Amino acid sequence: MLLPVGAFIAAFIVGIVYWLSKKRLSPLGELTLAVQNREFIVHYQPIVALKTHICVGAEALVRWRRPDGSIVRPDLFIPLAEESGLILPITDQVIQAVVSDLGKLLVADRGLHIAINLSVSDLKTGRFLSVIENALDHTGIHNEQIWLEVTERGLMDIESARETITAARARGHMVAIDDFGTGYSSLQYLQGLPLDALKIDKTFIDTVGRDTATSSVTPHIIDMAKTLSLVAVAEGVKTKEQADSLAALGVAFGQGWFFARPLPLEEFIAFYHQSKHQYGASPDVLPRMP
Ligand code: C2E
Ligand code: MG
Ligand code: MG
Ligand code: MG
Numbered sequence: 008m009l010l011p012v013g014a015f016i017a018a019f020i021v022g023i024v025y026w027l028s029k030k031r032l033s034p035l036g037e038l039t040l041a042v043q044n045r046e047f048i049v050h051y052q053p054i055v056a057l058k059t060h061i062c063v064g065a066e067a068l069v070r071w072r073r074p075d076g077s078i079v080r081p082d083l084f085i086p087l088a089e090e091s092g093l094i095l096p097i098t099d100q101v102i103q104a105v106v107s108d109l110g111k112l113l114v115a116d117r118g119l120h121i122a123i124n125l126s127v128s129d130l131k132t133g134r135f136l137s138v139i140e141n142a143l144d145h146t147g148i149h150n151e152q153i154w155l156e157v158t159e160r161g162l163m164d165i166e167s168a169r170e171t172i173t174a175a176r177a178r179g180h181m182v183a184i185d186d187f188g189t190g191y192s193s194l195q196y197l198q199g200l201p202l203d204a205l206k207i208d209k210t211f212i213d214t215v216g217r218d219t220a221t222s223s224v225t226p227h228i229i230d231m232a233k234t235l236s237l238v239a240v241a242e243g244v245k246t247k248e249q250a251d252s253l254a255a256l257g258v259a260f261g262q263g264w265f266f267a268r269p270l271p272l273e274e275f276i277a278f279y280h281q282s283k284h285q286y287g288a289s290p291d292v293l294p295r296m297p
Pocket of ligand 2: 156
């Protein structure tokens with residue numbers, strides 16, 4: 008009789024201590040544990056050719072899936088990950104997830120591309136380059152199929168960013184500047200960087216077709232992309248009217264809720280096959296600047 012009671016009390020105490028330790032974990036402690044336990048998954052938001060609506064790829068968007076099954080959006084943990092340096096192993100996990108999720112599809116369709124978001128520390132260290140190289144090794148996936156997205160913030164340390172971007176492009180990756188128009192980039196600044204594409208931030212897309220101060224700026228951003236020989240990609244396309252106007256203005260690619268939200272893997276694969284069935288295969292060669 009005594010033994011089971013003792014065991015029960017011991018288990019109870021262990022339980023309480025465990026609960027307390029969980030409760031006391033700081034946000035950084037929790038994030039560190041999440042990295043150790045590989046709790047990151049990737050959702051895929053389709054990117055389409057605006058003229059044909061053919062799906063040419065997807066943007067990989069990280070989510071933290073907690074042990075209780077709840078999903079945490081990147082805006083809530085990326086800043087802490089960047090501050091703490093945990094972003095480096097998170098980027099590794101995103102790259103590895105992309106290859107294991109979509110490896111077969113990327114090999115089967117050379118016209119398909121996946122864009123990966125990079126942070127300031129990724130650009131500073133350039134570590135992701137060897138992570139990509141190792142992940143792609145023997146898979147048959149081409150470097151050209153992996154796009155990289157850098158924000159204007161990521162370009163603040165301009166010299167190391169330039170070096171990393173140059174190395175990435177030399178390997179065949181296409182590099183896009185993300186959220187364009189929300190940061191500080193001057194034309195001169197952009198001119199000096201070896202980039203392939205410019206993603207126009209959704210604040211500029213929201214107003215397309217409307218008569219506002221911002222909507223009059225959007226065509227200038229598109230012209231600037233042309234002048235700099237950058238492929239334009241519109242973010243946050245929400246309506247058919249926006250998609251059509253942007254196509255008419257010469258924007259090559261778009262993504263946004265009008266086409267699809269960021270999708271869990273299975274839903275993205277279904278979207279891709281449906282798009283291929285409806286609109287045809289993705290073009291083999293994408294406009295790539297020399
Ligand atoms: P981002 O790279 O600019 O990604 C686009 C964001 O816009 C995504 O938010 C996407 O869900 C959202 N979005 C797409 N279409 C629409 C639309 O039509 N309307 C509106 N209102 N929003 C739309 P998400 O997935 O929450 O990601 C937020 C940001 O977190 C990303 O912005 C990116 O900066 C960062 N992020 C996401 N994944 C990663 C990652 O793997 N690594 C790094 N370093 N950052 C990431
Ligand atoms: Mg992005
Ligand atoms: Mg963006
Ligand atoms: Mg953003």
